[in-house]
Amino acid sequence: MAFKVDDAEYTIPRILQFGFDATTNATSPLTDQQKKNWKEIPVRKDRxxxxxxxxxxxxxxxxxxxxxxxxxxxxxxxxxxxxxxxxxxxxxxAFDVTFFYDRLLHNYGLWGELVRKIQDIYDYELMRPINVGHYRNTSIMPxxxxxxxxxxxxxxxxxxxxxxxxxxxxxxxxxxxxxxxxxxxxxxxxxxxxxxxxxxxxxxxxxxxxxxxxxxxxxxxxxxxxxPKRAIQDITYTAVIRMYPEGVPDALRVSEKPAGYDKYVLTFRKVYPKAGVLDKHMQKIGPLGFAGYRAAPDIASKNMQTGSQYQQVTRTCLNYYNDMTSNAYYLTDSDYRERFEASAKMKTISIIYYLQNELGVPWSVATDEGFADGPVLPLNPHLPDCYKNIEQHMPLIPYIxxxxxxxxxxxxxxxxxxxxxxxxxxxxxxxxxxxxxxxxxxxxxxxxxxxxxxxxxxxxxxxxxxxxxxxxxxxxxxxxxxxxxxxxxxxxxxxxxxxxxxxxxxxxxxxxxxxxxxxxxxxxxxxxxxxxxPTAAVQAELARGGAIVSQLEVEGATRSSPNFAEINLAVARNRVGWSVFRPENSEPVIETDLDVAMEQGKWTYNYCRKWLDAIKEKLEGRV
Incomplete structure (x- = not known):
């Protein structure tokens, strides 16, 4: 099957498609157990x-x-x-994945399990699309x-x-x-x-x-x-923001121009313009062009848009032109770090100020993602009090x-x-x-x-x-x-x-x-x-648990195959000859002699038996 990875409207079979007249079960996915977990402070004792x-x-x-x-x-x-x-x-x-390698990433291991469980909540509980961002319908944006x-x-x-x-x-x-x-x-x-x-x-x-x-x-x-600058990669203090169709609540308005706004605003006008995002990478027209990049399902509304319908987005993550140039002092000096994170927050709050006051669009922080629901509010002492209603609904940590x-x-x-x-x-x-x-x-x-x-x-x-x-x-x-x-x-x-x-x-x-x-x-x-x-023991136990240890999916030996673990292990260990087959416009796979691979994989499992049996004994003892 050809995988039209560069077609924005193409949706892979794994993602449930909703009809044009479908409606969401607009209930909050937040559970009582989560609320309880978030407030807990462990008892101090030796463990x-x-x-x-x-x-x-x-x-x-x-x-x-x-x-x-x-x-x-x-x-x-x-x-x-x-x-x-x-x-x-x-x-x-908003999950960063290489869309071309859908099967390799999403059919195996704990990542594949995590994605399936998340998808089930959107497909069968919330009944709304999860593929709402990156301007494409293959996205995974919970x-x-x-x-x-x-x-x-x-x-x-x-x-x-x-x-x-x-x-x-x-x-x-x-x-x-x-x-x-x-x-x-x-x-x-x-x-x-x-x-x-x-x-x-x-x-x-x-x-x-x-x-x-x-x-x-x-x-x-x-x-x-x-x-010269003790460089490390930039950090970003993101924010989950959403559209308020009836107008931004007073408590969520940014009325006072943030410090540093004037040095950022020229960039904002280029990348958040009324005409849309026009840089060579995005080129998305309209005032909501920016929102489609890191869009999220708007759990506060009944919006059913998908990634290709980016002009209908009503919730997004601000992770676009709000990077902060960082250095190693951020990792080594706690006082410097706290002040630097305050500046990073102010840059993101500056975008919200720009959206509200220059673009005139009714966007502000979402209040239902759980950031303000811990035992203490995530407030930085170096931010002015006038921004605390915004700050308490920002993420707990920056993206490092x-x-x-x-x-x-x-x-x-x-x-x-x-x-x-x-x-x-x-x-x-x-x-x-x-x-x-x-x-x-x-x-x-x-x-x-x-x-x-x-x-x-x-x-x-x-x-x-x-x-x-x-x-x-x-x-x-x-x-x-x-x-x-x-x-x-x-x-x-x-x-x-x-x-x-x-x-x-x-x-x-x-x-x-x-x-x-x-x-x-x-x-x-x-x-x-x-x-x-032994590395072989780690690989064997990973494969036995459903993780992929070969470079690509092996044709004819998917996770559900009876001898998946043995075949995958043999390929990973080069115990069998293999080559890469590249179908046109489709995800490549490994081709090998499955019978030889199975026998070589069994041999390697026997070689690792002592190491693997120790885990079996541990599990039996636990039971």
Whole structure:
């Protein structure tokens, strides 16, 4: 079947299409359990767990669910009241996916499960489209409140202990081993710890060698940062806004011109003009041209628009021309960070001011996504009081694109993710445990002066045009070169700045987290360190759980096939010959001899039997 990925009105079969006369069940997707969860502050006491995860973002949640389903006692610590990280607390619920690789991304692993559960809520409970943004009908654009609900339900069903509204105060080390964390909820000791924070904060707290900007830290002090501006990728303080057809409520009007507005307004007039978005990438006419980019279902109305109907959008996420040029001080200096985030919020509030006062359109922050429903309002002390009615409904954290990055056993770089052309594949490696597909979209610090010469990187390693396609993420990128009892996830894995621009996307960080959770499970069940676990065992357990470990989907061996795991494992390990078949205008697949692959996969499973049986025994003991 041809996949018309560049046709805005084309809708893939997986997405339910509603008739022109369909009406939504316009009820709130927010549940009473969510409201209760958000207000909870854990009792302070000492705790013990098998696996301790810092950060309940997408990657942290995936790691927790993957491990808990394998019999591991998991505790996850989250500083905000929401789980989901960039997709919830940061407001970026418009999923960034490479649309051409729909089956590879959405038919496998925890990401595929998450998307299916979210879709079910829109298809059968809310009865409204989820494909409302990116100017195309293949988009997946859920609301923050729905993503948070699904992740919360998956964590609960898996038996994960979630400590919300809990800050991390320190890392506990025993020599070169991480053994626990000091938190606001007390000391938590663990066999293994995963850093799934949005900024790699455990790397600093634990004195773990890591990269920052274009230099590094040996765990004690920063070294060799030669970037003139200590560049990292931009942060963005987003906002979910919606149209108020009867007029913006007085409390949600921005009447006082924000500080810094005058230096931004000329840009706003170019990218948010009355005539529409006219830049070479967008070219969307009309005053709502901007809104279609990160549109979300408007759960406060009965709007049934889809992505190709962008001029009918009534809710969107402001994640467009409100980036803030960032530097490493944002990651290392808490006072600087707080002030910088205040400036980032003011830039986004400036857009709302512009929409209301210059364009004259009735848009302001949505109040039903849950940001103001935690135990404390998310207010920055450096913002004037006159904006607090707006600020309390803004996301809890900014969208952080680049964190501290582990120095691991192996490192992902611009060269290792290089794809020769758009919609082609990077060179495959047999120690891969996750697959990314995104272009190295580096927001800031793009020139040689800001890149890592120590990793032999230069501007030549960043494609000039948009180049997407599958690339492998090796298990060694999750494992520290020197420290035990610790695994990196989220954006914190061992990678260069260029590679960091490609791994930060929603499905990729979920795949990284799922791999990290499986790696931790195997280490705990077999009473060894992560570096001692055979890669084949991690791949075998991932495939057994329904994740894809090959570079592309294998023709004739989908997730529902009887020998999917064995065939996928054999291809990933290069135990069988394979090639890529590229149907015209359709998603490529791997072709191989399925019988040979099945036998080779069985051999590899037998080779890993001791490692995998330890998980089986753990599950049986739990029952």
């Amino acid at each position: 013990r767990t098998d696996l301790l995860i810092a950060g309940a973002g997408l990657s942290g949640c995936a790691a927790a669910i993957a491990a808990a389903r394998r019999g591991i006692a998991v505790t996850i610590v989250e500083s905000t009241h929401m789980v989901g990280g960039q997709a919830t607390a940061a407001g970026v619920s 609301n923050v409140v729905v993503v948070e609900r699904v992740l919360s339900e998956m964590l609960k069903a898996s038996g994960v202990t979630v400590l919300r509204n809990t800050t991390i105060q320190g890392v506990i080390r025993a020599g070169k081993r991480i053994v626990g964390l000091h938190t606001q909820a007390g000391t938590i000791m663990a066999s293994q710890t995963i850093d799934a924070t949005e900024d790699g904060s455990l790397l600093a707290l634990g004195g773990i060698p890591h990269r920052i900007s274009n230099g590094y830290s040996d765990g004690i002090e920063e070294k060799n940062i030669t970037s 694109r680049e964190s501290r990055r582990l120095i691991g056993l192996s490192t992902l770089t611009g060269k290792t993710i290089s794809r020769p052309r758009k919609r082609s594949e990077a060179a495959w490696v047999t120690d891969s445990v996750a697959v990314g597909t995104y272009h190295p979209d580096l927001h800031g610090g793009r020139t040689n002066a800001h890149l890592e010469s120590s990793l032999m990187e230069s501007e030549a390693d960043k494609p000039k045009g948009w180049v997407e396609g599958p690339f492998p993420i090796p298990v060694g990128a999750l494992i520290p070169a020197q420290i035990d009892g610790f695994i990196a996830a989220e954006k914190n894995i061992s990678c260069s700045r260029i590679a960091a621009g490609a791994i930060r996307l929603h499905p990729t960080v979920v795949a990284i987290g799922e791999a990290g959770g499986v790696l931790a499970s195997l280490a705990i069940c077999n009473k060894v360190e992560p570096r001692e676990v």
